[in-house]
Amino acid sequence: MDYDEVVSGLILELRRGTLILLVLSQLKEPMYGYSLVKKLQDNGIPIEANTLYPLMRRLESQGLLMSEWDTRESKPRKYYRITDDGLIIYEKIKKHWKEFSHNIDNLLEG
Amino acid sequence: MNNDLIERYIYAVTKRMPEKTKNDVSDELRGLIDDMLCERCGDVVPSEKDIKVVLTELGSPQELYEKYNTDSKKCLIGSPYYSTYKYVLKIVLICVGVGIVISVAASGMFDILKTAYAGEISEGISYAQPWINLFINIFTMLPSGMLWAFAFVTLLFAFFYHNDIKIDTSGNLDNLPPVPKKKQTISKSDSIVGIAFLVVFLMVFLLAPQIFCVIVTSKNLFIPIFNVEMIRAIWYIIVLFALAGVIREVVKLIERQYNKRVMITTIVVDIVSAVLAVWWLYSDRIINAEFSNNITTLFEEDFLINIFLNFNRFFLVCILFALILDAGTAVVKTLRK
Numbered sequence: 001m002d003y004d005e006v007v008s009g010l011i012l013e014l015r016r017g018t019l020i021l022l023v024l025s026q027l028k029e030p031m032y033g034y035s036l037v038k039k040l041q042d043n044g045i046p047i048e049a050n051t052l053y054p055l056m057r058r059l060e061s062q063g064l065l066m067s068e069w070d071t072r073e074s075k076p077r078k079y080y081r082i083t084d085d086g087l088i089i090y091e092k093i094k095k096h097w098k099e100f101s102h103n104i105d106n107l108l109e110g
Numbered sequence: 111m112n113n114d115l116i117e118r119y120i121y122a123v124t125k126r127m128p129e130k131t132k133n134d135v136s137d138e139l140r141g142l143i144d145d146m147l148c149e150r151c152g153d154v155v156p157s158e159k160d161i162k163v164v165l166t167e168l169g170s171p172q173e174l175y176e177k178y179n180t181d182s183k184k185c186l187i188g189s190p191y192y193s194t195y196k197y198v199l200k201i202v203l204i205c206v207g208v209g210i211v212i213s214v215a216a217s218g219m220f221d222i223l224k225t226a227y228a229g230e231i232s233e234g235i236s237y238a239q240p241w242i243n244l245f246i247n248i249f250t251m252l253p254s255g256m257l258w259a260f261a262f263v264t265l266l267f268a269f270f271y272h273n274d275i276k277i278d279t280s281g282n283l284d285n286l287p288p289v290p291k292k293k294q295t296i297s298k299s300d301s302i303v304g305i306a307f308l309v310v311f312l313m314v315f316l317l318a319p320q321i322f323c324v325i326v327t328s329k330n331l332f333i334p335i336f337n338v339e340m341i342r343a344i345w346y347i348i349v350l351f352a353l354a355g356v357i358r359e360v361v362k363l364i365e366r367q368y369n370k371r372v373m374i375t376t377i378v379v380d381i382v383s384a385v386l387a388v389w390w391l392y393s394d395r396i397i398n399a400e401f402s403n404n405i406t407t408l409f410e411e412d413f414l415i416n417i418f419l420n421f422n423r424f425f426l427v428c429i430l431f432a433l434i435l436d437a438g439t440a441v442v443k444t445l446r447k
Contacts, residue, residue, distance in 0.1 A: 033138065034145040049142055050168045054177040057135075061180065069137075075145075078138050 019047065021097055023055060024090040027065060030079040056080050064089060115161055116143055122171035127178065135178060143168070187267045195267040198360055199260065205302055206259040209309025210251050216310075217318030218244030224325075224332060251313075294368045294443055301359040308359070312352035316345055324401065324408055333408070335421060337398045347390045354379045354386070368443040376440035380433045387433070391426040 022045060026036060033053050040047050059065040064086035067078050082090065120139050124132045146164045147156045156164075168174060187195050221240040269275070314321065319341045323334040341348075358379040365372050390396065402419070409415050417424050 032141070034142055034149075048167075049146065050174050050177060053138065053142060054174075054180075057131075057178065058180050075141060076137065077141055078134075 018097070019051070019055065020059065021090070021093050023052070023059065024064065024082055024086060025094070027080055027082045028087075030068070030081040032070075032077040032079050036080075059086070115158070115165070116140070119143075119165050119168075119171060123174045123178070126175060183272060187264070187271045191267050191271045194364060195263070198267075198363060199263045201298075201302060201363060202259050202263050202305065202356070202360070203256055205305035206255050206309050207252065209306045210255045210313060211248060212306070213310045213313035213317070214247045214251055215244065216314060217321050218247060220318065220321040251317075255313075293446065296362045296366055296368060296372070298363065298366075301363045304359045304362075305356055308352045308355040312348055315341060315348045326408065333401050333404060334398050335401050335418075337396055340395050344390065347386050351383055351386045351390070354382050368440060370444065373440045373444040377437050380437040384430055384433050387426055387429045391422045391429070394422060396422050 022040065023036070026039060031039070033056060034049060036056075037047060037049050037052055040052075056065060056067075060067055060080065063083060065080045066083050067080045070077050070079050120136050120143075123139065124136050127135060143161075143164060146167070147160060150156065150164060151160055169177075218240065221243065224240075319336045319338050320332075320334045322336055323332050325332055358376055361375045362372055394402070405415055405418050409418060
């Protein structure tokens with residue numbers, strides 16, 4: 001059995017949903033994609049730009065994020081920020097996540 | 111700096127995107143690649159190798175495109191339609207295959223008989239020729255007929271899938287259909303025979319309407335009953351008639367029991383078929399004039415003369431009777447408690 005392959009597949013599935021929660025949590029202030037990649041990486045959450053960029057675009061089309069091009073500096077950049085709807089949804093999933101992870105911890109330690 | 115490679119990469123990622131997002135994604139990717147190069151090289155001008163490393167990190171253009179592609183329907187026919195599609199396709203292909211072989215064989219046998227009876231053998235044409243034609247016809251008709259059937263079923267289900275047309279209503283617990291009573295089940299073979307019959311009907315009338323004819327051996331006469339040119343000119347009526355019938359049988363195959371859907375489909379299809387049959391057969395144009403003129407010399411019994419004098423209407427009444435019987439059966443079997 002190839003343990004590494006199975007483990008990396010399962011970890012990918014575990015991360016998929018939690019990444020959305022993390023992205024929403026960080027975008028109360030506007031940020032551009034690469035700065036968010038760096039911030040998450042610096043905090044021990046490695047994420048590929050090729051995952052984050054399409055994800056932010058999808059969340060925008062769902063109405064959870066909004067974006068704006070900032071062309072004032074030499075490099076034009078697209079800044080994303082959470083919407084009011086996104087904030088309400090974020091609070092709900094955050095609450096769910098806390099309960100969920102607490103219960104999981106109990107079961108895993110038990 | 112090798113901008114060309116970056117531009118080609120971005121183009122490859124975005125070329126299939128919708129116009130309104132294409133430019134936005136391009137600009138965003140350009141910014142991202144620039145950020146990644148700055149991170150990697152700082153103030154040093156990035157080499158081609160650096161660019162390649164960064165682009166490799168982003169993944170192949172195809173992979174990145176797939177990540178951006180949010181279309182939830184990435185396939186032609188997906189769940190929950192696929193299993194029904196496979197099932198219907200299998201049955202339709204069997205029916206069309208059997209139908210084509212039977213109808214081509216029927217019209218081929220006619221030619222063989224005609225050659226044998228009427229002695230229409232001129233120099234250079236042997237008795238074997240009709241047999242050869244028969245096999246050539248089967249092997250040319252079969253692939254194209256199967257291809258048409260395949261395309262028709264596939265496009266129909268692709269349309270259902272992409273428009274979310276429900277073909278199975280047993281989605282939630284309250285709607286689960288009752289286990290059908292024995293008398294309400296529809297046998298699979300009935301529908302298969304029905305479709306095969308419609309295909310035979312369609313093929314015979316499209317390809318060899320002349321096989322309905324009167325043979326007078328003593329006079330070496332072959333008089334087709336139908337006006338072959340007219341039948342060919344209004345071919346679309348027969349196609350619509352067969353298509354309507356096939357749709358009715360496919361709905362029966364999916365439902366597998368008499369219920370409201372089957373009843374309504376059957377009634378609608380039978381009414382459409384009846385209108386088409388009247389359109390097709392009511393006027394005398396469909397009958398070969400030579401045949402009408404010769405009826406009294408061809409037959410002796412008054413009974414037969416009467417039938418053949420009004421053969422189109424006789425045929426029409428038979429079809430209408432069958433349609434009423436079919437609709438009636440569906441209504442009775444559905445409403446029976």
